[in-house]
Amino acid sequence: MTNENTTDSAASALSAGFDHDWSPGKEIAKLDARVDALRAFAQDVMAYWPEGAPDGGDLQELAEKHGLLQPETRHEPCSVTCGNACNCLGCYTPEEWDRGVTCYRKTWLLLGSNDQIEGLAATKCDRSPES
Numbered sequence: 001m002t003n004e005n006t007t008d009s010a011a012s013a014l015s016a017g018f019d020h021d022w023s024p025g026k027e028i029a030k031l032d033a034r035v036d037a038l039r040a041f042a043q044d045v046m047a048y049w050p051e052g053a054p055d056g057g058d059l060q061e062l063a064e065k066h067g068l069l070q071p072e073t074r075h076e077p078c079s080v081t082c083g084n085a086c087n088c089l090g091c092y093t094p095e096e097w098d099r100g101v102t103c104y105r106k107t108w109l110l111l112g113s114n115d116q117i118e119g120l121a122a123t124k125c126d127r128s129p130e131s
Helices: 003-015 024-046 056-065 079-085 094-099
Strands: 069-074 101-106 125-129
Touching: 024 056, 056 069, 056 101, 094 101
Parallel strands: none
Antiparallel strands: 069 101, 101 125
């Protein structure tokens, strides 16, 4: 092996998995967007106060609007990806599955600390039939 090949191999090994587009400015922008999403959600929830409180449907709509929940249409239970946390098992008829069931998956904003959640999918599925 020549010195040039050794250097190329080492560079490839060092750069494997490294985000070449990473920059402090992009990280700050990503954090700003997260704060903005949470702030907007909190402001929408607090708009009900002091006269009342949002119901479950309102919270689901607001969470989807602000990126806390991500809808996904499914045509079979997601028991494989959700494990025992899947809420749809036994809840829908074959005809409803054929039409599609909307799964509201938790996004990184609801899954834990930033260190724990980067790049993870939801671990619990919340279901409602698709209209």
